Amino acid sequence: MHHLIHHETVDKALEILADQYCRSTLLCFQEATEDALPIRDLATRVVPGERKNETVVRLHHSTLPRLADAGLIEYDSRSSTVRYHGDQDIEELLATLTDCFAGEEQFCEVGP
Incomplete structure (x- = not known):
């Protein structure tokens, strides 16, 4: 039996997961013990290393x-806090993609 899937929903999910920063952000929250993080802490986890300010700007803009538009997070720009809401379908799709591309270094790592 086939599930009824709205094409717009699938397209939006794949569009989000096509972006390395989105994938990395979602994976950071899935691996974190907290459901809310300051944006600067999140930036350090998304791109470990020296590019923290650049990453904060990319995340923010x-x-x-x-x-947030997809309902996966809530971002309070005044307190610079990101709260993860998650979505079971997105998480399952991300897990499947992560398994499929397990040997690909660049799948969830954000490059220079």
Whole structure:
């Protein structure tokens, strides 16, 4: 039996998961013990290393609004806090993609 799937829902999910920053952000929250993080802490987890300020800007202007529009996170720009809401379908799809591309270094790592 086939499940009734709305094409817009599938397209939106795949569009979100096509972005390395979105994948990495979602994986950070799935692996975290907290469901809310300051954006600077999240940036350090998304891109470990020296690019923290650049990552904060990218998260603030691009990644977090996309994830918030999809209902996956809530971003309070005044307190610079990101709260993860998650979505079982997105999490399952991300887990499947992660398994499929387990040997691919760049699947969830954000490159220079």
